[in-house]
Amino acid sequence: MKLAFTREEEAFRDEVREFFATALTDELRQAGRLMTSVYSDKDVALAWQKILLEKGWLVPSWPQEHGGTGWSLTQRYIFACERARARPPALSPMGLSMLGPALLGHGTQAQKDHYLPRILSGEDFWCQGYSEPQAGSDLAALQCHAVRDGEYYVLNGTKIWTTHAHYANRMFCLVRTGRFERPQQGVSFLLVNMEDPGVRCEPIRFVSGCATQCTVYFDNVRVPVTEIVGKENEGWTVTKYLLEFERGGGAAAPGLLEAIGNARDLLAALPEADRAAPARRLNDLEVQVHSLELTELRTLAETERTGSPGPASSMLKIQGSELSQAISEVAVELVSLYGMPFQPDAYRLGSNVAPIGPQEAVTAVPFYLNNRAASIYAGSNEIQRNIISKAVLGL
């Protein structure tokens, strides 16, 4: 979007652009380009995190006393746009964008003092343990349970689809601590040490061939009672707060516009006669993404005022995920058969296996496949539509 920037804002944009140009090492740049999902590997994510931390730009939206930047809305937006242009690897969001804000909102002083610096430094690498085999969309049906035993909770049960659990030394999770009339009651928000001997973790191979999610088994895991966030049996309040942040409140549009731009580059490789249909499709998508961008900016402004994006974040989650899927689908059509060979060695970081077809085609299909999950995770898009119709529209 062409916002009319002030002179200061333009200077800020140049500063950010310059930072990305110099701070990203060749290896990190390559890691960003070879991403096949929204996640990067741990070492890459942490290397980039360290650079951002040193610069003081790791968590722009946190309060300044905890490491935030104090940027204006426009500055944050500029940062998001420049980041999209630079295509760095992804930061692991579980600590920085989920648990961090949750602790800031609901943690004790001791928890903030202990955990926030460790999230920033990467010393703690977090995963999110909500879903269970029988509790996906119906999260409140969760069965993992914690029983109080003196100064500990004893935890048993199974979590599934836990992103980065095999990398993480910590998990924030939802467990049942009581039975009440409403299933949302009696749930607590616990911080678990993944290095406890009762924790077992099994990676799950996905359709794309990647294994980023895990099944996690708890067998009498002992968690000190001080490791609860919010009150016992009232973990749902923390969760709802956090989910709204997970679903929207970010800025997806700059990345989507960048992805459309990359797809336009692929167009150029096609014979003239084959360009019209995908070009038109990309134009349609750009109109929609631009509309989303303005809506994201509006939501950010609202959030600054009210503190939380509210149920409208569901709308952003649906749009962001479905547009991203649509763009990656056009990309797959554009690379056509060059996208179809299964060649994981050609997109492994640091590998020098030459791909079949051009380099840009190598990640198109694995990304597309992994990206099908965007309408499933963080609350499926069906669930988001239910939320809008109920919580926003009162139907």
Add this chain to the structure above:
Amino acid sequence: MALVLNEDQALIKDTAREFCASRAPVSQLRKLRDERDPLGYDPETWKQMAELGWAGIVISEAHGGTAFGWMALGSVLEEQGRQLTASPLFATAVLGGSAIMLAGSEAQQAELLSQIAAGELTLALALEESPLHSPFGSALAAEKQGEEWVLRGSKQFVLDGHSADRLVVVARTSGSAGDREGLSLFLVPGDAKGVTRTRTIMVDSRNAAHVEFDAVTVGADSLLGKVDQGADVLEPLLDRARVCMAAEMLGTMDEAFERTLAYLRERKQFGVVIGSFQALKHRAADMFTEIELARSTVLDALSALDEDREDVPMLAALAKAKVGEALHTVSLEALQMHGGVGMTDEFDIGLFLKRARVQEQAFGGRAFQRERYATLAGF
């Protein structure tokens, strides 16, 4: 127009369904994939398929086939599509076999068709040289030297080309890439001197080879049909390929849909089966409708081949476009409705999505087919 199967065809379809489900199910493809099987299909299963008469199903009885026709072959391919069965049937019977039936001399037909029917000879069509389907895009050159032909160039994405006994090579004998005129077809042994085949494993765990021809010399008897007139063979050949691929896709789609319905009936959330949510029910009803529309186009296209109708090219484009559209939607919806488990390799449904993406591109994607349909319809 025969839009329903006759008794013979129905029997063949039932047999194929039973055979593929028990002898060549999805788990067989997984096994071939996980064991990195060098052939990419199970030769024993292929032998049994030939014994059932599938390899010669469109070949005349005089040449050792059963001549049950395209409707029957389509039914078999549909059942293979349902189980994602990897076999040389498509490349051999539909592609290679058609080339020989359409263009082969009496001697070539006499020699080769009975071998195909017996399951003793596998073939592949070496056509594409770019990632986009291009019927007349061949640049690979065939040059006449005395009584022999010398082939130079390369082919990409040759379906089952790494293992085929012989390759039907589309070569240029005059003109330049893109011209309809000037194409010629040659039969080249897969292990001929100068042929280098590199196997490519595709995202659907099937094979499509890269083949280099470095001054490959073949005799005059390797020419299939007339010099420079290859397009007259290639066009009906590709129409058959499109119809048959559409038939296979129909099976893939049916199965993905049925598995999804079963999951909707079984998976519980919020205390009820997810199939009770209207948001999913309506989408299932829409899919059902699209599948039925697609089925009609496939059946008519197959019967048009059996009846040798003039509208074969248009129906081939129609069927491939329509099935492509429907399968696209169904394969994505199937994954979405399975939630997290749909994303896993362990669950089969993702294999259907991957297969669907490759099928969709074979012999022209949806846009190609719509364009071709419109052109043939005179727009």
